[in-house]
Amino acid sequence: MAFIDIKKLRKAYKGAGGHQVDALRGLDLEVDEGTFLGVMGQSGSGKSTLLSLLGGLCHPTAGTVLVDGIDLYALDSERLADFRREYLGFVFQSFNLVPYLTALENVMLPLAVQSMPSTDKRQQAMKVLDRVGLSDRGGHLPNQLSGGEQERVAIARALVNQPPLLLADEPTGSLDTATSAEIMALLRELNEDGQTIVMVTHNVENQAYFDRILVLRDGQSASTDINAVPLVTNFA
Amino acid sequence: MNLRTIALNNLRRRKSRLAFLVAGLLIGVATVVTLLSLTRSLTMEAEHKLESFGANILITPKSDELSLSYGGITLGGLSLDTRELREQDLARIETIPNNRNIAAVAPKVLGAVKVGEARVMVMGVDPRAEFRVKGWWNVDGRRMTAEDELVAGSRAAGRLGLRSGSTVLLDGHPFTVTGLLRETGSQDDDLLIATLSAAQRLLHKEGTVSLVEVAALCGDCPVSDMVDQISAALPSGKVSAIQQVVKTRLHALEQFKAFSFGVAVVVLLIGALVVFVTMMASVNERTREIGIFRALGFRRSHVISLILMEAVSVSLLAGILGFLAGMGVTRLLLPWLAQGHPHLVWSPALAGGSLLMAVLVGTAASFYPALHASRMDPTEALRAI
8 A cells, every 4th residue: 555645636725706726636646655756737736735635734625635544634633733743744835934943943843742851852853953964053043044054944843753754845946056956965865765755846957856756737647757747847 | 842942932032022912911910909009008097097086995884784875865863873993904904915906095984063053074084095086076275184174065165154264163173174175066065074083083983984995906806806805804894896986997998999899800801901912913923833833733732722821921920020010109109199107018919819810811811812823724824835
C-alpha cells in the first residue's frame, strides 16, 4: 500500500461572485515513502488545494485521503490536529515564522504542546537548526534574519518533530536564485536521507531536484511523468 | 518551550499591546480598590464620629420595678426606687478586657431642688466626659467648672428668668449661671446642670450616681460583648445597649458599602468590556499566527489555553498595578474627603481580592475571544496555503 493514497478527491468552493469553483475534480494519486514529489501547474490549477487537503487543513467535498493508512477525514478536528503534529512538517509560503519568537523558539513550536523535558526539546531543536546550518542564529528574532535564513528556520521547524511527511508550499517563491538553489539542495539532501516530501512550486527550475512530479491542470492530473514536462514550460 | 513560554514571549515582545490590555483592566481594578479602601477609611472615621454623637451603653441601678416613665411622661409619685450606684465602683468599668474601646464614661446624679417656689431637677455631671458624650450641646457663655457654677437648660432658664452671669439659690445655696444650654428638644432643656460633686452635696447623695452613660468606640466588636463585660464588672448596675444608636450607625455603614459596591460593579463591567474588545481585536489581528499554530498541530484546546494564559498573565499584572494605583489614589484623596485624622488601611484581603477579581474578570472577558480563535479555520487563517 502506498504511503499516500488519494482517491477521487474533489474540492469545490464558492468563488467570487457566488459561482462554484471546482479546485480539484476527482484526483487519484499514490505516493510511496521516500519520494520527493513536485506538484506543478498554473495558478488556479488546484496545487495549493491539494496540499491543504493532504495536510488535513480543510475538508474535501468528496473522496478520501489516506496517509500511512490513516483516513484523515474520518478523524475529528482534535485528532486531525494530533495527526498534523505527529505526521506532518509544514514549510509555508513566505516562511510564516512567529515574529515574537526567536529562531530557536520558532523551531521548538511544534514541540510546545508535547510532553517531554524542555532540555530534550531544546536539544532536538538545536540539532535540526544545525542540520539547516543555522546553529549560531538561534537567538535571533525573524526580522533579524535574511530571507534564506528564515526559510531555513521554517524548514527546521517542519523537521523538528521528525515527521514522516514534509509538505512545502512554494518554499523558494520569495528567494533569489542562489538562495533558492541552496534551499532546494537542502531539501534534496533530506530526501536522500529518506524524507518523503511533497512540494508545490511553479518554478520549473526546481524540477531537477524532484524524483517524481504531478502536473495539475484544471483540478485534474495532466501528467505524472517527469520526462514529459519540458523544462522551458513556465507555469507561473 | 511550552504554551506558557509562547504566551509570555508574546506579551514581553509586544509591549504596546500589553500596555493597552493592562491599562483597560488596571483602571477598573484601581477604581474598585480606591472606592473600597476609601469607604473603609471613611467608615472607620464615621464610626468614630458617630460614637461621639452619643453614648451607646446605659448603666442604671438594678431595679426590680418596671419603669413608669416613657417619652418624657412620668407617672408622678410612683417612682419609688431610690437605689443608686456607688461612684467608687465606676473605676471598675476601666478594667474590662475591651477597655481601650471606651471613649467616655459619663456619670450623673439626679435630684430635685427648690428654686424659690419652683421645684427643678438638678443634674450633676463630670463636665469633660458629659460634653464629650453630648456632642450636640451648645452653650451660650461657658461651661461650669467650679463647685458653685451651673449651666441652665433653655426651658429652665426661661422659667426661672436666668441669664449668663446671674446668681440663683438652689435649696438656699448660691450658684452662678456661667452659660445657657441652647434648646436641644430633649429633657436636658428642663435641667440645671452642675458639677457632679456639687450636685451630690446639694442632693445629699455623696459618693453615689444615678446613672452612667458610656460611649464605646468600637468599630467591629459587638456592643453586646461590652455590655456583658461591664455587667460583670458592676454587679449592682443594670447595663443595656441603646439599640437605636447601634442600628443608626450600622445603617450608615451599610449605605456606604452599598454605594461603593454598586459603583464597583459598573466600573468592573466597563473594564471587562475593554478587555473583551481588546482581546477580540488581538485575536483577529493574530489570525495568521493562530493558523500557523493550528497547522503545526495545536489542538483547539491548546489555542484556548494559550489565549487564556495570556489573559491570566495580563490580569495578574493589572491586578497588582491596579491595587497599588488604587491605594495611591486613596492616599491622595483621603485628606480631602475626611476630616480628622483618617489613616490608610492596608488590607491583605483587599489585595488578594483585587488580584482574584482582576483574574476572574480578565479571564471571563477573554473566554469568548479564545473560543473564537480556536474555531478559526486553519486554511482561512493561513490564507496562503
